[in-house]
Amino acid sequence: MRIIKLDAIDSTNTYLKKLSVAGHAEDGLALVAKLQTQGRGQMGTIWEAQEAKNLTFSVFKDVSFLEVSQHFYISMAVSLAVFEALNSLGLKDVKVKWPNDILSDNKKIAGILIENVIKMNVISGSVIGIGLNVNQTDFSALPSASSLLLLSGQVHNLDEVLDVILKQIEIHFNYLKQEAFSFLKASYESQLFRKDKPSTFTNAEGSLFSGYIVGISNHGQLLIKVEDEIIKRFDFKEVALLY
Structure with missing residues (x-):
């Protein structure tokens, strides 16, 4: 897996989408930025993160084996990948808030923005943007947010956390390739925030x-x-x- 690291960029998703459209993004290519000046969340919202304290990155995945109607399985796979990564790092009470926010102790610590590249009614690729609060401690403007540091009491190495997440993404996209759709759906539903409450x-x-x-x-x-x-x-x- 190739990783490109940048000091600053407007949006890792926007840049990676341009690379993919131009045919320059191979499967698994990751683009990581210390600072995003125009980071984006769901429905046009802004993803704000302090420079060099958090993970803001995007990954390109070849999903040409999926039908367009199966697009939400990409979201399930990514959400579960982040969920499993954070569990392995010792975070407690991790949940997925539909469709793909990640919470711990009822606080939002990660957001996911998935943008699919569709050609001739086929998903040729998926650009997966992930913002994870890691070592930031000031969320005065975002009272419902938190970070790995605040929740675990430990400072985390950004590269090590990134590596754990990328490995989990590969694992869960292998489930997609194996058409383990029922397994992914059941796993996703079992971790849904507020399910049956x-x-x-x-x-x-x-x-x-x-x-x-x-x-x-x-x-x-x-x-x-x-x-x-x-x-x-x-x-x-x-x-x-x-x-």
Whole structure:
């Protein structure tokens, strides 16, 4: 696996997407930056991280063996890879908040942004952006965030943490190649934050409702059991978990 390290860049995902479109990104290529000036999260949000204290990187994976309809399995594989990596580092109570935020002790420590390159209705490649709070301690502007240092009490070597995550990504993409979809889905659902617990949500219109997360569909929709034991499906932009 080839790793490119940069001091600063606007967005590792944006740069790696350009490389992939130009045909210069081989499977497993990782791009790591000490500082992202325009780091991006889900739905156009900004990912902010202090320079040289956290991991901000992107990985290109060849997923041409997947159908477009199977795209959410990429998200499952990456979420589980980060989950397993953090577990191996001794972090406690690690969970996946649908679709692919990673929490520990109910605090967000990692975000994942997946951008697929689709050609002729085939996913030719996937650019996987990961932001992980490692040694940062100031989250005054982000009260729901935390870091490995705050949660474990230990300073972590960024390269060592990166290596653990990249190895887990390779392991979980091998599951994809082996078509272990049922295993990935069951593993992902077993680690879902607030699964089978009474929770409050807001829908696309801003209305509040209560329900229980019971799992996800094969296409990645969140399954929520509401009143009268009815199970409703929600896409990412249609619902937000308020805890």
